[in-house]
Amino acid sequence: MSTLAAVLWIAAVSLPALVVLALLVAPVRRRRPLVTVAPIAVAPAGLLALLGPSAGSVDVPWLLLGTSLTVTPLGRPLLLLAVVLYAGALAAVAAGGPDRRHLLTGFLLVAFVGNAGVFVAADTVTFYLSFALMSVAAFGCVVHTRSESARRAGRVYLALTMLSELAVLCGLVLVVNAGGREVVDAPAAVAASEHRPAILALLLIGFGIKAGTVPLHVWLPLAHPAAPPPASAVLSGAMVKAGLFGWLTFLPLGEVALPGWGTTLVVLALVGAFAALPLGVLHADPKVPLAYSTISQMGFLAVLVGIALTQPELADVCALAAVVYAVHHGVAKGGLFLGVSVWQRHGAGRARPLVLAVLAVLALAVAGAPFGSGSVAKYAAKEAVAPASLGGVELVDLLPWVGTVSTLLLARAGWVLLRGRTGPARRVDVSLVSWCLLTVAGTVATWALADRWSDVVTVPGLDLVTLWDATWPILIGLVIAAVVGILAEREFLPPRLAHPDGSLIPAGDLAVPEERIAGRAARALVTVGAGRSAAVGARLVDAVGPLRRSTVVDDAERGLSRWAISGAAVVTVAALAVLLVVIA
Template sequence: MLIASAFLLPALAVSVIALAGAAGPSAAHRVRRTTAILAPLTTLPAVLLSLFGEGARLEVPWLLLGAEFYVDPWARSLTLIAALLYSAALMAVSWTKLRDTEKGSGALTAFLLVCFVGNVGTYVAADAASFYAAFALLSFSAAGLVIHYRSQEAQRATRIYLVMSVISETAILAGLILTASAGGHRVADAPAAVAESELTGLIVVLLLIGFGVKAGTVPLHVWLPLAHPAAPPAASAVLSGAMVKAGLVGWLRFLPLGEAALAATGYTLLALALVGAFAAAAIGVLQRDPKVVLAYSTISQMGFITCLVAAGLLVPELASTAAAASVLYAVHHGLAKGALFLGVPVAKHFGTGGTRWLVLVGLVGAALAVAGAPLTSGAYGKYVSKETVEGVTFLGADLYYLLPLVATGSVVLLMRCGWLLWSAERHPEHRPAGELASWLLVCAAGVAVPWLVGAFWLEAGGFSWELGPLWDATWPLLLGVVLGLGVWWSAHRGWLPGWAMHADGSAVQPGDLVVAEESLAARAGRGAAVVLDGAHRGTAMVRASVWNVMSSAGERTEQGLDGGERRLRSWEFSGAAVLVVLVAALMVLSVGWLV
């Protein structure tokens, strides 16, 4: 019942918003405004499902190929985070977009609700067909969030997002069809079916590509730094906090983790994950939009999580603990990064006056959690992750010592983001608003929820409060602070190149690789145009030549017929004379025969 309610209640709200247009403009606005204000309540069944629905199952034999949904510890944990983030996003949208206006279609609320249904569906789906349907619903409805402002940047970001989504959906559909044909129609059977299939390598590559787009894996990450600044802050919070985790869930559900050791695939994924974790930090520091900086931070953090998945592919014995650690880290990251994205407009509207210190404490706390500072949920997630991958090496370096350096890059990124927020123009609001309340909700949840989920639902173990682990959580942050201050001092002294000293996003534009890809595509388009133009000219020349030959042949044929006709006309009397001679000869022969 709770599973069905988690889907049906948001869907009902979307239907009300859509059908309200059948009424008059005034009535439609009232209905949509009321529905938008009540929309956060539609996530309540999902919250109850997470809290009290452990082991819940729903079977719908008539839907698709026989739909099945199941709440396991992974689904339980991620569904709770999704419900909290979406409810906060809906609160921010409802009370700021529709509070004081006479117009409002409720489109952003509707798209958020549709995304929520798809997001939860990917977490609780227990069969391949239901998973794919939910994933596709999430992917394509998210385009409505990116395009919301209808600006030129939003249109470009949406085009790129849709292209990447089509690539993702095509790869996933092919991979899941092969998985189901190998006996993996049910999610529980999929890893073993993929491992035993004759096409294991092909299936794994398809799944890594398809889910890697959503997870922001390099080089499939290019949509993230473009979509985040284009979308409203509330949409960015769910894009980074919940939606990208759907890619992680796809890997955990369908890759043959724990079933077989895939060395080549595992090391390739690990290399891409480490590149994303460190390169994203370097590129993000060069940006000037705080939301773009946070987008690159998400790419870096997802690279950290992807390292855990790669470790599970390399060492099957680590698969279960690596999966639990990755889900725990996703829970922590979802809340912390959601608080930072929601905090961008909060800092602009409430970063002055009596709420200044409240905003400062909340943003600094969320940033410290993302960096993994001691006493935060980030420290807990990083500790469990490091303990899980100890002994797994890459190019001779143990991941136990490599992964903490991701926190160093995070510190530099977040220092850059903090400076941009601090120096940004303020537009104060002097009354409570949904964005402030929703942001406080996410900040409060980020303090306690990851610890509770990790200890009681995921059984990931506890955090060691001894001096050694505390120092391990501290030194990467100190190194990041020193590095960040060193960069700032060098820029202040004029020791850096101009493009680095005045970072404005022009040295490496948001989307990085997509700029080169667009340039290559443009060149390829121009080259194709030249080739097609040449082919057109060649075709025209061939057509003209054939026409000339046929015209010449036709003329010669016509001339020949005319000449023959003239000859026949000249033979008109000659023929009659010949006929007379023949008749006379026959008569002579006949007389001779009678005689």
């Protein structure tokens, strides 16, 4: 490994950490410059992605249980995606994001370290810790506005995240026990493990929550509208891809045929891809249909993983096609979420035509229009699943209709956004420039990834048949959207359908009954637990008599209960203990 690569590896972790530390200790007047330069902190990781295999690998045997990092062919494009999205999000925050920008910047930088760590981890322990760090830091992004909707979204997100972490942890412990401590050995170890069914179930559930797979998707349509647009951009563009990457990394793709597991995943993925339409269009917040569009697109991606589980001979091409699609979707959807804040800042100024044009390009890319990044990604995906079918129906004939779903969801989001309010006219700023560059970079990167970084995936041709195959799903969606819009304007539809406000199907859909069930279960457990605790306490008192406590203990407890920063003190002591262990 060269000296440059070694410096980049160190800087990729230390630079974001130093910025976060500086934001914590800096006085209020010094925080704004730090927020402004925060996007630079992700640059070393971007250079590592550009270097690719020549960046080498890092082995730190004394850190934790042994830490190994490397840039793999599958992780390299996703690492570059994370760098681009987080840089754009941090630039948007610096240019005029929400209140308490230093807090949002800090959470985004911590989430970036975890997100990037997922894509470069070469050992299972480092992968899990990076995954957990990203997931926990994202909670701060979700609840940043501190509104009631943000708090509710945060509760749902945190509950599902803890379930995800538990499932992934248990699954990866079994993977390591089977001989998959190194990531490269994991698929073969899972295929040969006697606990393979348990591992598959745990990893499909754990990573499926992060990837937004139905019925584990409910945090997405709640978190995205509640979070600030820059946070929504990385949630939808980069973080959900960590779940996909976990599947591609640890499932036994190409090792053994698992038709039962694969078919189940394909069915659930298709349900999510198409059910997102009626769930997403009935809302007046533009970020809700955008969130359901992400669920639909992630369903498209999960189909590729399911086919790879079912037919091992298609695993390589499906995995590469999934990465190409993930890069396209991450940049395009992240750009749309950032476009919400850009529109709110520049929609009434001279840059309005430019903003509208870029939004249209991003929307067409997500839908899969010709010449955009979506056309490359969807062509690669259809080529990968061409030999596969489901219930006698060719998947290559079914998947293009996901483009129609995306068109309708994006049309709804665009309609709501255009009819919404915009702020006062503003000058061109860094957020607008970086957003435009993000759009161009996403298209170029997807074409380059399919054409240069992969020997398996092919780019679409420019013949009339290929162009028409990419166009007709969008045209159908636009026609349906136009017809529904005319009927709604002329009041030919019921009011709740003509002018939906989210009351018919609340955002989060299944989260509403799930919250009720969870609430009733919690109340029942508390009631039963209180009764049992009282009974046990009564028996203890009868058995040993009144218990006398030391006055020293009582005084210490009362003192700590009055100390507002006792929690911070505990965390500090624990951190020092961990540091001493690492140094030792």
